[in-house]
Amino acid sequence: AQKITQTQPGMFVQEKEAVTLDCTYDTSDPSYGLFWYKQPSSGEMIFLIYQGSYDQQNATEGRYSLNFQKARKSANLVISASQLGDSAMYFCAMREWSDDKVIFGPGTSLSVIP
Amino acid sequence: DADVTQTPRNRITKTGKRIMLECSQTKGHDRMYWYRQDPGLGLRLIYYSFDVKDINKGEISDGYSVSRQAQAKFSLSLESAIPNQTALYFCATSDLSRTEWYEQYFGPGTRLTVT
DSSP, X not given: OOSEEOOOSEEEEETTSOEEEOOEEOOOOSSEEEEEEEEOTTOOOXXXXXXXXXXSSOOEETTEEEEXXXXXXXXXXXXXXXXXXXXXXXXXXXXXXXXXXXEEOOOEEEEEEO | OOSEEEEOSEEXXXXXXXXXXXXXXXXXXXXXXXXXXXXXXXXXXXXXEEETTEEEEOTTOTTOEEEEEETTEEEEEESSOOGGGOEEEEEEEEOTTSSOTTOOEEOOOEEEEEO
């Protein structure tokens, strides 16, 4: 069964606008972490942000924030004030404490339009 | 110098050949992972290792084998390469003993083409 779902294969956003990339997950483990990675065209994987299942507040890192809705099992990434350099693939991932494996979603391709 | 290195960075090989992809890390992490990335499928876990004596299969281990020669080295082998193993391969490390238990550090990737 798919544990991480990203329903948007591709998205466009105007420069300086905010954009939300969707991610839903499935787990029965009460302890888990959710991550977002960015993969630019150069191919490297860049860690962006982390949210723990017990964290009370949504995680934020600069222009990135994670909209964590635990009951809905969603962990959407919000990028504020998009920049041209934000054009990349974005992957949502989950790590279950009991399993220690990191499972990735299929990714969303974001294109920022000038 | 990069903390996680992969060699080779690019490789073209023929069907049926044996090939080894190597990963080295200087982070001192105990956990190492091999993933493959295919378009539209994200990263899928091939094998992972918690330490030198602990190696585990991931979601797609068929056709692959691994060797953890030392804490810092984790190699992935394709015993008899086939075209559908053409993909981008990533090595990653992490360390549950540190406060940032959640973060994985990725190598630059190896682009493998099997003809």
